[in-house]
Amino acid sequence: MAASNLAVKQALKNNPAPSSVDPQEVHKWLQDFTWDFKEKAGKYPTKYDMDVNTREQFKLTAKEYARMESAKEERQFGTLLDGLDRLDAGNKVHPRWGEFMKLVANFLETGEYGALAGSALLWDTAQSPEQRNGYLAQVIDEVRHVNQCASVSYYYSKHYYDPAGFTNMRQLRAINPLYPGVKRAFGEGFLAGDAVESSINLQLVAEACFTNPLIVALTEWAAANGDEITPTVFLSIETDELRHMANGYQTIVSIMNNPDTMKYLQTDLDNAFWTQHKFLTPFVGAALEYGSRFKVEPWAKSWNRWVYEDWAGIWLGRLQQFGLKSPKCLADAKKDAVWAHHDLALLAFALWPLTGIRLELPDRQDMEWFEANYPGWYEHYGKIYEEWRALGFEDPRSGFSGAVWMLQRGHGIFIDHTSSLPFCPTLGKGALKPSFLEKNGKRFAFSEPHGERMWLQEPERYEFQNFFEQFEGWELSDLVKAAGGVRSDGKTLMAQPHLRSTDMWTLDDLKRINFTVPDPMRILNWQPAH
Amino acid sequence: MSSNSFVRGMVDPYRQTIIQAAIPEQPLESKRDHIPFAKRGWRRLTEYEAVMLHAQNSVDSVPGSQEVGESVQKWPGGRPNYSIESTAVIAGNWFYFRDPAKRWFMPYVKQKTEEGQTAERTMKSWAESGDAGMMNADWRNQILGTHYGALVYNEYGLFSAHSTTVYSALSDLLKTWISEAGFDKNDAGQMIQMERILLGKLFADFDPSLAAAKQAWMQDPIWQPAREFVQHIWMGVYDWVEQLWAIHGIYDHIFGQFVRREFFQRLAGLHGDTLTPFIQSQALTYHQQASDALQAFCVKMLIDEEPVYGAHNRRYLRAWTKRYLPGTQAALKAFLAIYKTLPLQVEGITCKASVEAAVRRIVNDWARRFAEPIDYRFDAEAFIADVMQGY
Numbered sequence: 003m004a005a006s007n008l009a010v011k012q013a014l015k016n017n018p019a020p021s022s023v024d025p026q027e028v029h030k031w032l033q034d035f036t037w038d039f040k041e042k043a044g045k046y047p048t049k050y051d052m053d054v055n056t057r058e059q060f061k062l063t064a065k066e067y068a069r070m071e072s073a074k075e076e077r078q079f080g081t082l083l084d085g086l087d088r089l090d091a092g093n094k095v096h097p098r099w100g101e102f103m104k105l106v107a108n109f110l111e112t113g114e115y116g117a118l119a120g121s122a123l124l125w126d127t128a129q130s131p132e133q134r135n136g137y138l139a140q141v142i143d144e145v146r147h148v149n150q151c152a153s154v155s156y157y158y159s160k161h162y163y164d165p166a167g168f169t170n171m172r173q174l175r176a177i178n179p180l181y182p183g184v185k186r187a188f189g190e191g192f193l194a195g196d197a198v199e200s201s202i203n204l205q206l207v208a209e210a211c212f213t214n215p216l217i218v219a220l221t222e223w224a225a226a227n228g229d230e231i232t233p234t235v236f237l238s239i240e241t242d243e244l245r246h247m248a249n250g251y252q253t254i255v256s257i258m259n260n261p262d263t264m265k266y267l268q269t270d271l272d273n274a275f276w277t278q279h280k281f282l283t284p285f286v287g288a289a290l291e292y293g294s295r296f297k298v299e300p301w302a303k304s305w306n307r308w309v310y311e312d313w314a315g316i317w318l319g320r321l322q323q324f325g326l327k328s329p330k331c332l333a334d335a336k337k338d339a340v341w342a343h344h345d346l347a348l349l350a351f352a353l354w355p356l357t358g359i360r361l362e363l364p365d366r367q368d369m370e371w372f373e374a375n376y377p378g379w380y381e382h383y384g385k386i387y388e389e390w391r392a393l394g395f396e397d398p399r400s401g402f403s404g405a406v407w408m409l410q411r412g413h414g415i416f417i418d419h420t421s422s423l424p425f426c427p428t429l430g431k432g433a434l435k436p437s438f439l440e441k442n443g444k445r446f447a448f449s450e451p452h453g454e455r456m457w458l459q460e461p462e463r464y465e466f467q468n469f470f471e472q473f474e475g476w477e478l479s480d481l482v483k484a485a486g487g488v489r490s491d492g493k494t495l496m497a498q499p500h501l502r503s504t505d506m507w508t509l510d511d512l513k514r515i516n517f518t519v520p521d522p523m524r525i526l527n528w529q530p531a532h
Numbered sequence: 533m534s535s536n537s538f539v540r541g542m543v544d545p546y547r548q549t550i551i552q553a554a555i556p557e558q559p560l561e562s563k564r565d566h567i568p569f570a571k572r573g574w575r576r577l578t579e580y581e582a583v584m585l586h587a588q589n590s591v592d593s594v595p596g597s598q599e600v601g602e603s604v605q606k607w608p609g610g611r612p613n614y615s616i617e618s619t620a621v622i623a624g625n626w627f628y629f630r631d632p633a634k635r636w637f638m639p640y641v642k643q644k645t646e647e648g649q650t651a652e653r654t655m656k657s658w659a660e661s662g663d664a665g666m667m668n669a670d671w672r673n674q675i676l677g678t679h680y681g682a683l684v685y686n687e688y689g690l691f692s693a694h695s696t697t698v699y700s701a702l703s704d705l706l707k708t709w710i711s712e713a714g715f716d717k718n719d720a721g722q723m724i725q726m727e728r729i730l731l732g733k734l735f736a737d738f739d740p741s742l743a744a745a746k747q748a749w750m751q752d753p754i755w756q757p758a759r760e761f762v763q764h765i766w767m768g769v770y771d772w773v774e775q776l777w778a779i780h781g782i783y784d785h786i787f788g789q790f791v792r793r794e795f796f797q798r799l800a801g802l803h804g805d806t807l808t809p810f811i812q813s814q815a816l817t818y819h820q821q822a823s824d825a826l827q828a829f830c831v832k833m834l835i836d837e838e839p840v841y842g843a844h845n846r847r848y849l850r851a852w853t854k855r856y857l858p859g860t861q862a863a864l865k866a867f868l869a870i871y872k873t874l875p876l877q878v879e880g881i882t883c884k885a886s887v888e889a890a891v892r893r894i895v896n897d898w899a900r901r902f903a904e905p906i907d908y909r910f911d912a913e914a915f916i917a918d919v920m921q922g923y
Contacts, residue, residue, distance in 0.1 A: 020733045021660045021730075021733075022652065022655060022656050023729045023730050023733070025726075027726075028722050028725050028726045028729060031729075031740075031741075034741075034746070035684060035685065035688040035721060035742075036688065036692075037685060037746060037749065039767075041763065041768060042766075042767055045696050045767065063719075063722050064644065064715060064716075064719035064722055065644060065648030065651070065719065066648070068640075068641040068644035068645045068648060069645045069649070071637075071641045072638075072642050072644075072645040075637070075638045075641060075642070091542065093555060094542045094548065094551065095542075095551070096551045096554060097554050097555060098554075111587055112587070112589050115587050115589065115704065116589075118698075118707060119699050122695050122696070122698035122699040122711070123695075123699050125695040126695035126696050131688070134695075135718065138691075138714065138715060141698060141711050141714075141715075142637070142711055142712070145584075145636075145708055145711055146637040146641075148583070148584060148587050148704070149583040149636050149637045152583040152584065153583055155566075156566055156579075156582050156583065159564055160566075163558075163559045164559065164561055165561050165563070166560065166563075169563070169565060169567065170568060172567060172586040172587065173569045173598045176599055176600045176601075177600070181589075182601075184589075185589050185603065185605075186604045186605050189589040189603065189604075190605035190606075190613060191605060193613055193699070194603065194605050194606055194612070194613045195605075195607055195608065196608070222538070225538075225540050225542070226538070226539060226540070227541045227551075228541030228542045228547065228548065228551045229541070229542075230540075230542050295551070295554070296539070296547060298538075422604045460608060462606065462608075462609060462610035463605055463606045463607070464604070464606070465606065465610060466601065466602045472601050486569060489560075489561050489563075490561060490562060490563040496561075502556075503556035503557070503560055506560075
């Protein structure tokens with residue numbers, strides 16, 4: 003007998019009673035932790051019926067959770083603050099990518115923050131102690147993820163050659179016309195509504211469907227462009243996402259006991275998918291393809307693999323037993339996956355002073371790649387970019403603005419009222435079918451019928467002033483200055499339409515454009531062609 | 533990986549050449565101060581603030597927010613999230629709060645991991661070294677078997693009450709602290725059960741199930757006012773600041789501290805139980821941190837350093853104190869009947885004078901920390917006298 007076995011036998015003989023408790027032994031008692039009383043229900047009750055006997059898949063106690071996460075934190079921050087520091091990682095990133103990370107890190111931070119509150123909502127509504135335990139772990143996870151996204155910005159602000167924008171995006175985003183789209187999908191889609199609806203948005207769609215392309219694919223593009231900071235953090239985030247996906251699955255399992263409420267589920271899934279897709283598909287695609295010097299694979303292809311095949315096929319396939327089908331809007335989303343990010347990029351270039359980052363128009367090399375992977379791209383977008391460049395898009399003395407160019411040619415920029423994202427009815431190639439509706443004397447723009455239907459059914463959920471209404475009448479340079487979009491010299495803009503360190507635009511250059519924010523709904527009598 | 537020929541730009545010489553050619557010779561910006569627009573809680577920006585402060589995308593009706601405008605998706609019916617109507621107190625800057633312990637995620641889980649590892653080693657040592665054998669059997673089976681288990685329900689109910697306070701809290705650093713306080717309550721309940729499971733392994737006559745504990749929590753007069761209080765604070769209160777004040781500022785600082793510290797921690801040793809004081813010391817630490825943060829929030833932020841609404845907030849905190857003190861008093865008064873069930877009665881520890889001294893310690897500490905700062909008129913002697921009728 004081996005010496006080690008003898009030692010074990012001897013130890014057992016000396017200590018016949020087990021002297022430790024496995025966390026799993028504690029977890030199995032969790033379902034007994036609660037009790038019934040008359041008033042007991044969620045303060046935020048759901049229209050569904052969540053089963054008190056639902057179990058969670060990842061059975062973690064608080065201490066075991068902390069042990070696991072602490073190890074991940076040590077690895078992550080050790081890599082960031084030791085390994086990557088010594089490799090001067092902040093100065094190995096291509097500027098195109100580094101600049102887009104100013105938006106990506108902050109926008110994802112907003113998503114994680116929304117997820118924190120959304121998970122707390124589920125923690126309240128669920129009646130099963132095990133489910134509560136799982137949602138609580140997600141609440142704390144989301145604190146972690148906010149901290150992590152912020153750590154990317156914080157790290158970049160200390161080590162990257164252009165910290166402007168990383169340091170203050172939490173302020174600067176207030177004037178970014180793309181940011182309300184983040185708020186709609188992440189900031190409120192995850193938490194402002196029925197808890198199960200929030201779970202579907204957060205866990206079943208955003209996390210189960212889009213974190214793979216958002217977090218995993220994005221890290222591949224990051225590394226290709228010299229960024230090892232983002233993969234270090236984002237892949238560590240992704241290790242928690244599996245538990246969140248399981249929480250989403252268990253949410254669905256928990257409501258299956260009442261067939262009367264199941265009639266809501268397909269509609270909630272369809273709406274959630276469209277809500278999340280409407281922002282994530284164009285934004286992630288634009289970040290990957292327009293924020294990179296070195297391309298990995300066309301976004302449409304990644305989207306097809308992760309969203310269409312993996313999520314809509316395999317993941318939702320598991321839920322077929324509960325009567326769930328793929329969202330009806332999936333076909334339109336598939337069309338968006340090809341063109342919507344190009345549409346959004348065009349608007350981002352047109353509105354560059356408001357983004358807070360340095361953008362660079364696609365060059366010849368990019369154009370060839372775009373045309374090879376998206377046939378027809380050059381005729382539609384490439385020629386516009388060439389014309390803009392020739393008219394002085396990059397030149398601070400030109401007084402040129404893509405937005406003014408569009409408006410002067412009747413290409414109005416509107417805000418889709420349901421998604422809160424800008425769109426251009428005449429230049430968009432995504433799944434657009436614009437409409438303009440009126441309610442209580444106010445006109446509302448919609449880029450497609452899925453969002454329009456959501457508004458028609460619940461208009462009170464979308465009562466707000468959009469970007470143009472908020473800032474109508476503001477002169478552009480005044481707006482940028484007021485939002486903190488100026489560098490420490492007091493005049494040079496944080497946002498730039500090129501990546502050079504020379505010919506940087508200042509407030510005076512911006513003033514030369516002579517652009518006052520309009521409300522297109524007032525000045526353009528545009529109607530969709532019949 | 534979507535490509536077999538994947539290249540890492542950081543270490544690929546060709547790509548780095550292109551990248552370096554695109555990087556300016558000098559940094560484009562010399563100022564690297566993070567969130568420069570934010571008011572610092574300490575002389576310099578801490579990592580705790582850098583990774584969370586102003587992360588919240590809120591509406592401009594939440595004072596202190598960086599946002600312009602409002603939330604773009606509401607609840608059915610049109611109610612927004614992060615609404616200042618979620619509480620009666622008012623702040624000129626909801627982002628002013630700072631947790632004195634500066635706990636963001638990493639230090640938080642690190643602390644808990646260390647506590648978990650220490651607990652694991654302590655329990656093993658306690659079980660193997662003979663300490664376990666010192667324990668009075670009646671204490672083990674009656675008190676730990678029943679009443680210590682009932683404390684699980686107290687902690688679980690208070691943990692559950694944190695869900696809506698996390699949801700409703702109006703700024704990011706508040707949400708962080710409240711999430712951690714809720715997590716600690718869940719942990720405290722689980723650690724009690726962990727100890728009870730170990731006892732079940734070591735002693736054949738100890739039942740680690742929660743049946744008797746639940747029965748005590750539901751029916752034993754010792755626990756009924758406490759259960760009613762917890763149920764009310766969990767499901768009956770919708771103002772999230774009121775909830776936090778009632779939980780950490782009143783009930784847990786009086787009833788919770790008495791049960792954990794003056795009863796279980798103090799009397800366990802008397803009965804040869806050296807493990808329970810260790811387990812409860814972690815819960816006491818959690819309460820101390822929650823208590824400090826609540827003071828920073830309700831006293832420092834909402835009253836002492838609130839330039840406009842301090843008087844308004846003080847009125848509400850006083851009113852809430854008046855509302856929740858009687859329930860807490862009743863809970864403690866009923867709990868004192870537990871002394872009659874103790875296996876050992878020791879003069880100087882379990883006698884009336886000693887218990888009264890224990891109540892006084894708790895009440896005086898509470899008054900110093902929470903009643904005096906809000907100028908709450910509190911008759912400590914009358915409170916103690918009433919509570920002692922339960923002995």
